[in-house]
Amino acid sequence: MSPDRSTEKPLSRRALLAGATASAAWPVWAQARCSLRGRSIAVGAPGGLAIGLQSYPRTLALDDREVVLTLDDGPLPGPTDRVLDALRMFDARATFFLIGRNAAANPGHVRRMAAEGHTLAHHTYSHPWTLRQRSFLAGTQDIEQGIGAVQSVLGLSPAQVATPLFRYPGFADTPALNAWLAAKDIAVIGSDLWASDWTAMSPERQLNLLMGRLARARKGIVLLHDVVGQTAAMFPAFLKALCDGGYKVAHMTAGSSAPGLMQAPGNWRSQTERIIAGRG
Numbered sequence: 695m696s697p698d699r700s701t702e703k704p705l706s707r708r709a710l711l712a713g714a715t716a717s718a719a720w721p722v723w724a725q726a727r728c729s730l731r732g733r734s735i736a737v738g739a740p741g742g743l744a745i746g747l748q749s750y751p752r753t754l755a756l757d758d759r760e761v762v763l764t765l766d767d768g769p770l771p772g773p774t775d776r777v778l779d780a781l782r783m784f785d786a787r788a789t790f791f792l793i794g795r796n797a798a799a800n801p802g803h804v805r806r807m808a809a810e811g812h813t814l815a816h817h818t819y820s821h822p823w824t825l826r827q828r829s830f831l832a833g834t835q836d837i838e839q840g841i842g843a844v845q846s847v848l849g850l851s852p853a854q855v856a857t858p859l860f861r862y863p864g865f866a867d868t869p870a871l872n873a874w875l876a877a878k879d880i881a882v883i884g885s886d887l888w889a890s891d892w893t894a895m896s897p898e899r900q901l902n903l904l905m906g907r908l909a910r911a912r913k914g915i916v917l918l919h920d921v922v923g924q925t926a927a928m929f930p931a932f933l934k935a936l937c938d939g940g941y942k943v944a945h946m947t948a949g950s951s952a953p954g955l956m957q958a959p960g961n962w963r964s965q966t967e968r969i970i971a972g973r974g
């Protein structure tokens with residue numbers, strides 16, 4: 695039965711979030727007909743590719759108000775379900791950088807992601823913090839085990855890399871691992887902006903922070919974590935805000951050639967190296 699829309703009134707952001715954080719049925723506002731679906735961008739990495747302005751001086755060539763949604767560390771029953779529900783509601787496709795052991799523990803979620811058209815990408819098996827503190831061999835084994843865990847859930851050969859997209863835990867790459875990934879034609883995907891959702895804050899503050907950053911950047915590869923409760927709670931309101939702002943969600947898919955790229959300005963500096971150095 696469809697809701698009686700004649701009684702609907704515009705809702706404040708606070709009301710939207712109140713609805714988004716309720717565990718009951720979907721609020722009426724979320725049933726609004728709005729499709730965020732944008733173009734697909736096939737990403738291949740023959741000979742290697744590393745993108746995302748927070749770590750590398752190049753990124754996907756996106757249009758104004760075009761975003762790519764990436765979600766790390768899942769799946770986790772509960773928060774991941776809410777993120778997937780919201781993506782379905784708003785007809786958006788995301789890229790999930792899965793932790794292999796979480797994929798193995800929650801195969802139904804991995805299969806749901808695949809069935810609903812999302813891209814399943816890789817983020818190691820055990821999320822070492824970080825791969826810079828591991829040997830090269832331990833790093834390659836953890837990455838391969840992570841890819842194998844996802845492939846196994848999907849019924850693919852562990853040796854077959856169906857989606858050659860990888861993100862380092864903590865963005866902590868190494869030259870040797872980058873070269874190893876490049877030799878396998880696996881792309882390293884960083885981010886252009888993030889939600890800082892590793893810092894505890896209310897869903898409302900999370901939404902305001904992210905939309906403020908997006909208003910300044912106007913486009914980009916966005917990093918979020920589907921395993922974080924505050925992110926899952928604000929996700930429907932986030933997608934609604936993208937709709938209201940005229941954004942479209944482009945979808946990274948596995949490709950065989952390099953995508954169109956945009957080079958960073960000459961004064962570019964890595965944001966993630968400063969953070970990684972600060973951890974030491």
Ligand SMILES: [Zn+2]
Nearest residue numbers: 766767863864
């Ligand atoms: Zn992670």
